[in-house]
Amino acid sequence: xxEPARLSLNTATVKxxxxxxxxxxxxxxxxxxGIAPWRDKLIECGVDEAARRIRDAGLRVSGLCRxxxxxxxxxxxxxxxxxxxxxxxxxxxxxxECLVMVVGGLSPGSRDIVAARELVAEGLQRTLxxxxxxxxxxxxxxxxxxxxxxxxxxxxxGQALDLCDMLxxxxxxxxxxxxxxxxxxxxxxxxxxxxxxxxxxxxxDWLVPTNDLLLDRGMPGDGVIDLxxxxxxVDATGYKGLIEVEIFSEHDWxxxxxxxxxxxxxxxxxxxx
Ligand code: ZN
Numbered sequence: 001x002x003e004p005a006r007l008s009l010n011t012a013t014v015k016x017x018x019x020x021x022x023x024x025x026x027x028x029x030x031x032x033x034g035i036a037p038w039r040d041k042l043i044e045c046g047v048d049e050a051a052r053r054i055r056d057a058g059l060r061v062s063g064l065c066r067x068x069x070x071x072x073x074x075x076x077x078x079x080x081x082x083x084x085x086x087x088x089x090x091x092x093x094x095x096x097e098c099l100v101m102v103v104g105g106l107s108p109g110s111r112d113i114v115a116a117r118e119l120v121a122e123g124l125q126r127t128l129x130x131x132x133x134x135x136x137x138x139x140x141x142x143x144x145x146x147x148x149x150x151x152x153x154x155x156x157x158g159q160a161l162d163l164c165d166m167l168x169x170x171x172x173x174x175x176x177x178x179x180x181x182x183x184x185x186x187x188x189x190x191x192x193x194x195x196x197x198x199x200x201x202x203x204x205d206w207l208v209p210t211n212d213l214l215l216d217r218g219m220p221g222d223g224v225i226d227l228x229x230x231x232x233x234v235d236a237t238g239y240k241g242l243i244e245v246e247i248f249s250e251h252d253w254x255x256x257x258x259x260x261x262x263x264x265x266x267x268x269x270x271x272x273x
Pocket of ligand 1: 141176202246
């Protein structure tokens with residue numbers, strides 16, 4: 001049974017309904033232990049104001065979404081580097097337990113995924129040097145391979161860990177079940193990461209059928225992912241972080257009363273052993 005205090009609300013789950021302030025108040029109301037803001041909601045609230053409200057509410061911050069997008073300019077541009085430095089600053093200001101990285105897909109007009117991956121490694125290295133000084137852990141989120149072209153060319157836990165091992169300390173993995181549940185090497189990857197490199201754990205569910213490959217994620221329990229099984233693998237590492245619920249759902253959960261969304265989220269959490 002996963003108690004609500006172990007859960008974290010990724011603000012994307014109710015992105016169309018609530019501001020960050022409303023999300024913070026709702027977490028307290030529902031006994032949810034943490035929050036993971038997206039940067040647009042954070043900026044809208046004001047970083048210092050958000051930091052104060054989160055602290056006053058007694059919430060942990062399981063992560064800040066998100067940095068990365070290293071390939072968007074076809075090279076490591078100043079704009080991209082600076083934006084990632086700002087993301088580190090924001091993560092530090094709100095006491096985020098990690099900065100989640102969606103690293104970027106192919107550069108515009110390119111068919112060279114090897115070059116994209118090299119650019120990503122170079123970008124992560126630059127961000128990491130800065131993040132280490134701020135003591136903000138950097139968490140690479142491997143994305144499902146269907147997003148390799150347009151969102152992230154890091155697609156498995158093993159690939160992300162190879163990058164981490166190459167880059168050194170201060171970097172690990174954000175494990176999102178939506179992206180990795182299918183991977184035959186998942187158990188080995190989680191064990192290899194251990195509690196040192198496992199920096200975040202995101203849950204939702206894979207619906208069958210899935211009507212939109214980005215915006216039709218399911219509420220935990222409504223799909224085919226063995227959430228208790230994967231949580232068992234995560235727990236076995238000694239992971240002490242929160243379990244973050246991150247649901248993009250244009251036609252279902254984003255249209256509902258957000259208090260109902262949180263109530264069901266808490267209920268479903270309890271059914272994850
Ligand atoms: Zn995620």
